[in-house]
Amino acid sequence: MTEDIKNTEIEADDQPEVEPIPEPEGDTEIIETEFEIGQDNIASSWKLEFDIHQVVFTVSALGIMAFTFLTMAYQTALEPVFLNLRNWLTGNLDWFFLLSGNIFVLLCLFLIVSPLGKVRLGGPEAQPSYGYVGWFSMLFAAGMGIGLMFYGVSEPMSHFGTAMGGITVGEDGVRTDWAPLGGAEGDVAEAARLGMAATIFHWGLHPWAIYAVVALALSLFAYNKGLPLTLRSCFYPIFGERVWGWPGHIIDILAIFSTIFGLATSLGIGAQQSAAGLNFLFGTSISNPMLVTLIIVITAIALVSVVAGLDAGVKRLSEINMALAAILLVFVIAFGPTMAIATGFFTNLAAYGEYLPALSMPFGREDANFASGWTAFYWAWWISWSPFVGMFIARVSRGRTVREFLIAVLIVPTILSVLWMTAMGGTAIGQVVNDGFTGVQDAALELKLFEMLTQLPLTGLTSLVGIVLVVVFFVTSSDSGSLVIDTIAAGGKVNAPTPQRVFWASFEGLVAIALLLGGGLAALQAMAVSTGLPFTIVLLGACYAIVRGLMSEPR
């Protein structure tokens, strides 16, 4: 009797006695496929309990080890190769990245206003899995929390500086300056406006549209079509049943590679930056033992969080961090130039709107350094993170309509980024322009935030909050990343045994420590960014799949 529980025929007149799920889910178009989730998995409960996709898990785990060792062993030879590869990609294919970025934004904006936006992820009667606060905190913390901490002050300052410097043309007639667009030589107000517009451009609609495309494709094919929650499912409309074979394996393996290398390298670099912050505050050393300790601490907290699970771990930490970030933001607004930030918010939003068409233009750019060195690099970077962030967003977004989903993933974060950049960067620019304080301008990248805070009251306390934020944002990236990798490596199953999560989270920390001590962080990060190119193609495919998938949903 028990053998066929799985295949029990459902009788039409069957009425469950208790009904703990509030509503039936309503009509969705389930894709009928021969594939059974977990069919390619190997599971064992002898000695060590596991449940993994045999090809994806094995190739990724061994491949990551091999790659890490190779990079460490041949770092002097490989570093220039990887850096050149990245520079070549962002330099020669900048138009491709910029064009694709625009396509993603336009698709998302179109879906918000089109009737397709009415489709609900999980079926017409599905209930949202999370409330707004928890949902939003998680997607923001996974998406770009850590970046905002580091670039919130430094990026507006960079663009302001280069815009002030104006245009310089080299002997060969090519511009050698890094100013966005035409710059604004000597014009302080215009340089500040252009600098803020350029920064918001990199942290606004485009990155979130990239995440939204992946997240939407995954949610749609998992919750409405019943396919496993792994990246390959979005390709069902393109590859059909072949997606369960090698084409799908490759997509999933690539996703794991870019996620773990992205996480491990930023963990290594992040440890260096947190150590610099601690050094600035308390005078502690920036030695290797200190860095390794920081990585171990971050990984240990991530481990506890990942074992505690999505609700008790990741969600709670994300909410704590959002609250802390909000306190820091309110503090800077209240004790910084309050009025300037308030008016700046609207000026900068307007400047973003004004410069958006020129900044996002893929062809005929004269500011080649800015377009390829900044914009294309950022796009490749966001795209290489998109499998991880997109899949995590998908995991927590069931029950939202497409319209609601896109407003929350695209519009709200953009507005918040504008506010954050205005408060952090605007304050720092004001310090230079109005107060003649050049501390931020002269500081190293990782110290700019802390230098800015020295000009406000309670420096010690706010800097400490800054460091805690940095550390916890790393933890939330690390634990959500481990959950995502574990799900992909288990063929889309979310109920794989706990030791597997522990494996991935620890593995990530070990790779980071190995690269930090053995060298090769920069090389591997360049490699991770380079995975942006294949994923751009993957994402363009996902755009097609989203439209096809949404059109076939009952509305």
Next chain:
Amino acid sequence: MPYKHIMVPIDLEHADRMGKAIDTARALARQFDAKLTFVGVTSEVPGPSAHNPAEFEKKMAAFAQESGADLPAGASSKTYVAHDPTAHIDGILLDAVKEIGADLVVMASHIPNVMNAIWPSHGGKMASHADVSVFVVR
């Protein structure tokens, strides 16, 4: 003391390992004229046993109906949806005992292995935390 309500946590995905526990529970239910409730935990994400929670619940209900047909007090089912089943299953099962008012839990343990020292089995955890009797079937 006779038992009135027996809770049987089942895992549709690993049904092949549940046979002994289910047979034990049925035998006890017949012996004591007790009611059986099968409890299943699923996630919102499509899994091997169902595409979505509604389908999972239907399968659970069908299974309970079939299984309870020849029992004196019959059998029913209850489905819980978890965001993260791996991490939350123990807590959910403990809550379920109270919620359905069971006075005995019969459940399969997975095969004991070296990792038990670090991660106790679900059956073991239930036995040490539940207020009611727990029959862990090896």
